Amino acid sequence: MNIWIAIGLTAVGCYLAKYAGLLVPAGVLERPLVRRMATLLPVALLAALTAQQTFGDGQHLVLDARAAGLAAAAIALILRAPFLVVVGAAVVVTAGVRALAG
Numbered sequence: 001m002n003i004w005i006a007i008g009l010t011a012v013g014c015y016l017a018k019y020a021g022l023l024v025p026a027g028v029l030e031r032p033l034v035r036r037m038a039t040l041l042p043v044a045l046l047a048a049l050t051a052q053q054t055f056g057d058g059q060h061l062v063l064d065a066r067a068a069g070l071a072a073a074a075i076a077l078i079l080r081a082p083f084l085v086v087v088g089a090a091v092v093v094t095a096g097v098r099a100l101a102g
Contacts, residue, residue: 065101069094 028034054066072093076086 065094065097068097 050070054070055061055063069090073086073090076089081089
């Protein structure tokens with residue numbers, strides 16, 4: 001039963017967070033600092049999530065096939081490859097390193 005209480009509280013919290021965003025005056029949202037943060041925050045969050053998923057394993061820092069796949073994706077991005085090619089390069093390199101490493 002405790003799980004349902006947690007789910008309910010999470011749902012209410014998400015709703016209140018959305019509602020609080022609607023209560024912010026329009027003048028605040030037009031400030032240059034707020035606009036710049038709204039532009040840069042998703043990029044920073046995505047970069048942090050990528051780093052955590054690539055180099056983290058619970059409580060330890062790891063360097064494995066995922067890092068090689070990320071490096072391949074970065075190289076493909078530098079070469080301005082299309083998105084599907086970037087993803088494909090990451091998948092192929094990660095699978096290849098895992099196959100070679102056993």
